[in-house]
Amino acid sequence: MSLTSLSVPIPSAEVQGRRLTRSEWMQCELSAHLDLSRQVLDELSAFARERGLDAESCRAMELAAAEGINNAIEHGCVGKPEALIRVVWGWSGEIFEVRILDPGSFAPGDPRQLLPNDPLKESGRGLFLMASLVDEVQHRLVDSGHELTLRKKVGAAKPRASALEQLQQAVETMAADLHVTYEDFSALLRLSEDLATASTFEAFVAMACRRLRELLQVESCCSLRLLEDDGSLEMIYGESQRPVPLRLEAARECVERLVIRNRHEEKVYHCSALPLEDPLHATSGCAFADPVLFQDKILGVFTVVQPKATQPFSERQANFVRSVSDFLGIALTTLSLQGERSARERASRELEIAATIQTALLPREFPENSNYRIFGQSRSAMEVGGDYFDVLPVRNVGVLLVIADVMGKGVPAALLATIFRTAVRSRLDLATRPGLLLSAVNQQISDDLYRLDMFITAQVAYLCYETHRLFLANAGHCPVLRLSGNGPAQRHGIQGYPLGVGGSIRFKEEVIALDPGDRLLFLTDGIFEIENAGHHMLGMEQLAADVPNLWKESPEQFSNALFEYLNIFSHSAPSTDDRTVLMVQRQG
Known part of the structure; x- marks a missing residue:
């Protein structure tokens, strides 16, 4: 270790353009050995006491500097046994400052979040300890490594005491320490x-x-x-x-x-x-x-x-x-x-349970039919979401297809989606008449949705296996895309009011005849309302133009290709809305 005075500004220091003198600043360099830190701290304390720093502030700066030097030795010099640590200290106006430079690349977090779970644990509290002892703790990466700066407002430095005064101060300090x-x-x-x-x-x-x-x-x-x-x-x-x-x-x-x-x-x-x-x-x-x-x-x-x-x-x-x-x-x-952490963990666990329940309510198996292949997939923007789809066999002669999007996201939307699912399943006697089924469900849940100031968009369709006709009713939902042959995607779905707008709405039905090879894509708006890095929305027009090029194989393969296409378009940005698709393909 060498002790040197500074007659030029510190390379990384900003002291308002002044040149630094011996009376203001001192510097020590030491190798990465813990037993040398005590010598540096003694030099620092002596320097501060000679210039009038009170015992309490001196002790605080010494403790904070000790923590910083130890961290520099134990973490900043890992794998660098020959590395040197530089410690600089002095006054800048009324601020006493200590700077510790090591060759590491430490990037600290928020000291308030770094309390260890075990209060007696020796490690894990250094950042918060330093922050509690001084007014400012600053970390930054410089060309030569990591620089830690500790600042505390203590008042201006006093003229250096005489030898006799220094001796008297030393005796008083020793007496106080012995106390x-x-x-x-x-x-x-x-x-x-x-x-x-x-x-x-x-x-x-x-x-x-x-x-x-x-x-x-x-x-x-x-x-x-x-x-x-x-x-x-x-x-x-x-x-x-x-x-x-x-x-x-x-x-x-x-x-x-x-x-x-x-x-x-x-x-x-x-x-x-x-x-x-x-x-x-x-x-x-x-x-x-x-x-x-x-x-x-x-x-x-x-x-x-x-x-x-x-x-x-x-x-x-x-x-x-x-x-x-x-x-x-x-x-x-x-x-x-700990209370906040417990609450977060409890909320996270409850969301996990809700997500598991919601996933369990979605179809995991799809009806098998020699003429049709059906597949659906839903991905929530949060742990749980408001999108919902269902596939319900109807007496082996057809299938009821349901897709819905509840206003909002998260737990409230998921609860309403579950309520909608229950309402639909309670009226399967109307499965072959989707318009009447939507009207009955709307009448059942409309008052509750109105009180909550929420609504649901939905499509319900009945596919008859024998006649190959699809009966489609729409409650304010986005269109169904139909691919026929090699032509462009066609849109279907007579517009109607969302569920919850009024209880006496009657929903009309559209009848679609399906030819061999026809494919139907039911979807929610989270599919086409995504944005790219330039905040340009994909939009229904672009999606409809690109779907024929993506759907070349089975519905399952198309679903994977579609979500990969969306990831590429959005540069894998986190989704802000739930995304759900339901696909039907007539064999032929």
Whole structure:
């Protein structure tokens, strides 16, 4: 490791065009060995303390830099044993900045999403830890690798102290460090264990308060209030010898409200001197109220009261209260993230079940007939969708063909598609008269669709095997494409109103005579309303022109060719609408 001063600007640094001097910036280079990081951190801390950085900010920068250097060694230098890591630090105005450059190519995610499931796990919390210690964490890739920048507003640097002052500062720092005893570290370790083993968040709060009382070694009462959406403060844990309000309305002024508003701790030396409306007035002694934060989000306020204390909280006591508040912030955020994750997993599982059910309701086998081949396929834009098709044999003399598109997508559309399926199957006595069948189904479900402000487009067709005639009724659905010989695709389907527009609609029937070799394509609008990269829609005209070239073999082969054609047209972009096709081919 070598320590050098900088007399020229740092290659990747932007310091408003100024040249950097020894008093402002320092640089260290070290090889990828963890045992060298301590030397760099000592140099950084000494540099900062000499220029007046307070102990708390210095410690925060040191911890954040330690995490960054360790990450650079363990991840940025993997497979590069001879690589060097450069660490640069100094002031830019009122900002103290540390830059760590390694030869890696790290691309971080959102620190808020990177809390480990196990709170005691040693790895997995580095990004969020650094973000909680400094004001800004910036990652970027430069020509020579990955650069991490840590920034914290600490005030301008002070002139370097004299040798005697430096010695005095060193002695004071050593005394302060020695004051953090093994008992403090042991208490924090036990607090971490409590966080991992507590059955509920409330149980952890009770454990944390007990640990706090053990360390303070004085009589104390703790309370935790959480900030609600309406601005009120709700007590979820409280210890008091006197009744205190469980809820503090947003308009009520008190010490805890002041902590929330200013996002800063408050020390009260004489609680009895507070206004009567302040809940702390009912106590005696002194109090320490600390905000419960996670990053920049304030979650609540943690208050500790020492009823019989005659002296204010010592710095050691205050530090441990702050540590408990930090743990509470982590626990609350972890609980919230786990709740959100559980809700997402539950919703995903429910969608999977719904998709399985919906798939099971679609035909998996198609009627066999020596004169006709039938095949259908449906692909939803989401886990479940509003498209539906059905193929129902009619007494071995024909087949009922159904295709429908419910307004919208997702679960609501899927539910209505299921309702439509049930309604159709309940009127199979009208299977040979699709116009009457659609009218009956519309009368049955129209009121429900109207109340939901939704509608369904559908086509119902009866194919008679003996006469080779198709009876087609249309409820606002897109046309059926008919291919006959080598000619262009023809469109069929007398337009009618969608289901749900009115309950007394009568649907007309169109009769189509099918010749040997004729092919019918029933479809939903998701097939032809797709767009290419230039936002140009395929459209029914283009689809009708291209279908004859795609349908050369069986309906199954045509279905695969059609969906491949759609993928090529849309450049495999995710579908925004459900896509369903139903095909009939007369042999001959």
